[in-house]
Amino acid sequence: MNDLFLRACRRQRVExxxxxxxxxxxxxxxxxxxxxxxxxxxTMVKTPELAAxxxxxxxxxxxVDAAIIFSDILVVPDAMGMPLEMVESRGPVFRAPIRxxxxxxxxxxxxxxRALRYVMEAIGVTKRSLAGRVPLIGFxxxxxxxxxxxxxxxxSKEFKHVARMMLDEPEVLDLLLDKLATGVxxxxxxxxxxxxxxxxxxxxxxxxxxxxxxxxxxxxYIFKIVSNxxxxxxxxIIFSKGANHSLIDIAGVGADVVSVDWTADLAEVRxxxxxxxxxxxxxxxxxxxASPEQIRREVRSILRKFGNGSGHIxxxxxGIFPDVPVEHARALIRAVKEESPAFHG
Amino acid sequence: MNDLFLRACRRQRVExxxxxxxxxxxxxxxxxxxxxxxxxxxTMVKTPELAAxxxxxxxxxxxVDAAIIFSDILVVPDAMGMPLEMVESRGPVFRAPIRxxxxxxxxxxxxxxRALRYVMEAIGVTKRSLAGRVPLIGFxxxxxxxxxxxxxxxxSKEFKHVARMMLDEPEVLDLLLDKLATGVxxxxxxxxxxxxxxxxxxxxxxxxxxxxxxxxxxxxYIFKIVSNxxxxxxxxIIFSKGANHSLIDIAGVGADVVSVDWTADLAEVRxxxxxxxxxxxxxxxxxxxASPEQIRREVRSILRKFGNGSGHIxxxxxGIFPDVPVEHARALIRAVKEESPAFHG
Numbered sequence: 060m061n062d063l064f065l066r067a068c069r070r071q072r073v074e075x076x077x078x079x080x081x082x083x084x085x086x087x088x089x090x091x092x093x094x095x096x097x098x099x100x101x102t103m104v105k106t107p108e109l110a111a112x113x114x115x116x117x118x119x120x121x122x123v124d125a126a127i128i129f130s131d132i133l134v135v136p137d138a139m140g141m142p143l144e145m146v147e148s149r150g151p152v153f154r155a156p157i158r159x160x161x162x163x164x165x166x167x168x169x170x171x172x173r174a175l176r177y178v179m180e181a182i183g184v185t186k187r188s189l190a191g192r193v194p195l196i197g198f199x200x201x202x203x204x205x206x207x208x209x210x211x212x213x214x215s216k217e218f219k220h221v222a223r224m225m226l227d228e229p230e231v232l233d234l235l236l237d238k239l240a241t242g243v244x245x246x247x248x249x250x251x252x253x254x255x256x257x258x259x260x261x262x263x264x265x266x267x268x269x270x271x272x273x274x275x276x277x278x279x280y281i282f283k284i285v286s287n288x289x290x291x292x293x294x295x296i297i298f299s300k301g302a303n304h305s306l307i308d309i310a311g312v313g314a315d316v317v318s319v320d321w322t323a324d325l326a327e328v329r330x331x332x333x334x335x336x337x338x339x340x341x342x343x344x345x346x347x348x349a350s351p352e353q354i355r356r357e358v359r360s361i362l363r364k365f366g367n368g369s370g371h372i373x374x375x376x377x378g379i380f381p382d383v384p385v386e387h388a389r390a391l392i393r394a395v396k397e398e399s400p401a402f403h404g
Numbered sequence: 405m406n407d408l409f410l411r412a413c414r415r416q417r418v419e420x421x422x423x424x425x426x427x428x429x430x431x432x433x434x435x436x437x438x439x440x441x442x443x444x445x446x447t448m449v450k451t452p453e454l455a456a457x458x459x460x461x462x463x464x465x466x467x468v469d470a471a472i473i474f475s476d477i478l479v480v481p482d483a484m485g486m487p488l489e490m491v492e493s494r495g496p497v498f499r500a501p502i503r504x505x506x507x508x509x510x511x512x513x514x515x516x517x518r519a520l521r522y523v524m525e526a527i528g529v530t531k532r533s534l535a536g537r538v539p540l541i542g543f544x545x546x547x548x549x550x551x552x553x554x555x556x557x558x559x560s561k562e563f564k565h566v567a568r569m570m571l572d573e574p575e576v577l578d579l580l581l582d583k584l585a586t587g588v589x590x591x592x593x594x595x596x597x598x599x600x601x602x603x604x605x606x607x608x609x610x611x612x613x614x615x616x617x618x619x620x621x622x623x624x625y626i627f628k629i630v631s632n633x634x635x636x637x638x639x640x641i642i643f644s645k646g647a648n649h650s651l652i653d654i655a656g657v658g659a660d661v662v663s664v665d666w667t668a669d670l671a672e673v674r675x676x677x678x679x680x681x682x683x684x685x686x687x688x689x690x691x692x693x694a695s696p697e698q699i700r701r702e703v704r705s706i707l708r709k710f711g712n713g714s715g716h717i718x719x720x721x722x723g724i725f726p727d728v729p730v731e732h733a734r735a736l737i738r739a740v741k742e743e744s745p746a747f748h749g
Contacts, residue, residue, distance in 0.1 A: 219693045221690070222691050226695070226698035226702070304668065322611060322646060343613075345567040349568050350571070350572050
């Protein structure tokens with residue numbers, strides 16, 4: 060088994076830097092689009108064979124060092140009783156958003172073994188197909204990030220209802236976050252039990268918050284998850300986008316890896332938290348539009364920033380865009396594989 | 405004249421913290437919507453009497469301590485030969501974006517006295533109407549931020565063409581940024597000559613860049629503007645959104661004020677750069693959806709973060725949203741006026 064990814068998560072010696080890409084099972088791959096043409100997004104997510112197939116595609120096609128189960132962070136609220144719809148051109152929509160204490164009370168703490176069984180089945184199918192070629196990552200949204208979608212009812216720029224609830228009725232928000240923290244923890248444990256070799260917590264909207272509110276409403280609940288998680292040796296990765304102001308606190312919640320976007324300087328990040336955690340990142344996903352030569356240059360620059368030794372997992376600072384040429388994605392993976400051995404001498 | 409704003413920009417003693425809001429002349433005001441119902445956005449921008457009227461509205465209606473001329477950062481490319489269209493639901497559009505060296509060569513360095521005369525006239529009308537009640541701020545986009553719109557042709561999430569040009573043909577991008585730096589400098593000088601008491605450079609998309617590329621493609625050109633600017637005593641404010649990673653460098657380009665969004669902790673910011681520059685910010689604009697009581701609490705928390713003494717201009721970390729209740733905007737201004745004297749004892 061190629062266990063570079065797992066070894067790097069644990070800051071153990073590796074021969075080269077492992078690499079995978081957020082949203083690597085996605086529309087930039089013609090093979091993905093072929094399946095997507097026949098099934099809608101949620102059907103793919105809820106059909107273990109389809110989910111497994113697209114999960115493995117980037118391993119076969121571009122050669123990443125880890126697979127991540129094809130799913131969506133919003134399956135958790137869906138399982139808690141908020142039916143998720145994917146609306147063309149609008150994205151995810153919850154028709155009945157959470158606006159009051161009684162809305163929160165009406166939510167089930169998801170029993171992942173039942174309501175999210177399809178994810179665990181997809182993990183099982185994927186693991187059998189992968190047959191140990193690369194590790195498989197499970198994931199979930201952070202309580203805060205899930206709450207923003209559940210309260211707004213869809214993606215948002217203004218965060219109107221979230222801001223109102225946070226400041227005017229923090230006790231209701233806390234109740235919601237607490238339920239989510241339990242649901243997410245159980246879900247991550249079920250994924251690990253089903254075969255996930257590592258798990259990542261996506262906190263996409265951490266950057267909406269001031270540093271104080273980030274700690275209070277996002278990181279504290281991530282801590283609650285991580286510190287109670289029966290992880291059975293599986294590394295935990297935290298990605299709080301836009302929260303570089305709190306790196307030291309993030310590194311302190313007990314996760315193995317902290318993922319950072321491109322606004323962080325990896326040398327500085329390693330200097331601040333590299334003794335405590337491995338670091339994942341941090342190529343700007345837009346840079347994949349440039350030529351393969353320039354992609355290689357950027358890869359070298361990031362590898363140099365991190366410097367010699369283990370504890371780095373190469374990744375993007377956000378998901379790959381759907382119209383990036385496959386050849387460019389492949390060029391990225393190739394460049395990391397060819398350029399990184401020099402940093403593990 | 406209420407010169408609290410100008411004194412705070414210069415870190416001189418003030419009796420209370422001055423306050424204004426980015427996008428304060430905007431749709432959240434019924435009086436603005438009444439004018440907007442009769443004239444489209446660009447007509448308002450290009451008609452000095454209309455621009456002056458909406459510029460002054462927030463001074464009269466909610467009591468801000470500074471006015472900012474009603475305009476748009478994209479008037480500069482418009483004046484350079486790229487006609488700007490405001491398309492409903494899509495925002496600003498340039499039909500013929502910049503994609504090559506010959507596109508850049510074809511741009512005029514705007515002669516602001518001619519091509520942007522309407523801005524200077526609006527400043528003149530506004531100054532006469534204000535009659536010294538509060539200072540008037542002029543502004544421009546940063547070369548980098550203007551370039552992103554000119555290259556993409558509209559607002560963008562992927563920054564596809566920008567990333568390509570930046571990495572594959574940096575010499576073309578430099579040529580464009582250089583022209584823009586000259587045009588922006590001349591434009592800011594013309595605004596100051598027409599009566600602007602201070603100027604702000606909006607670098608809305610600084611956060612798209614890695615720290616190294618931010619310095620190379622955004623901050624260096626801001627430095628070029630600031631260091632060559634005949635400012636006649638007018639303070640210069642820099643707002644590079646998402647570039648908190650480079651605060652010390654930003655504070656070093658020679659501006660008087662650095663504006664920060666809500667992801668910065670003002671105590672830390674003051675600690676790092678407060679000896680060199682005044683600091684503007686940093687309420688999360690979404691927090692204005694909360695109740696007036698909670699808005700006041702957030703105001704107090706920000707004032708406490710900055711601490712005692714001058715050098716703080718209260719503002720939002722981004723423009724006010726169109727559906728914020730006027731009463732909440734007024735509550736913000738009132739809270740700053742009532743809570744801040746305690747910090748200037």
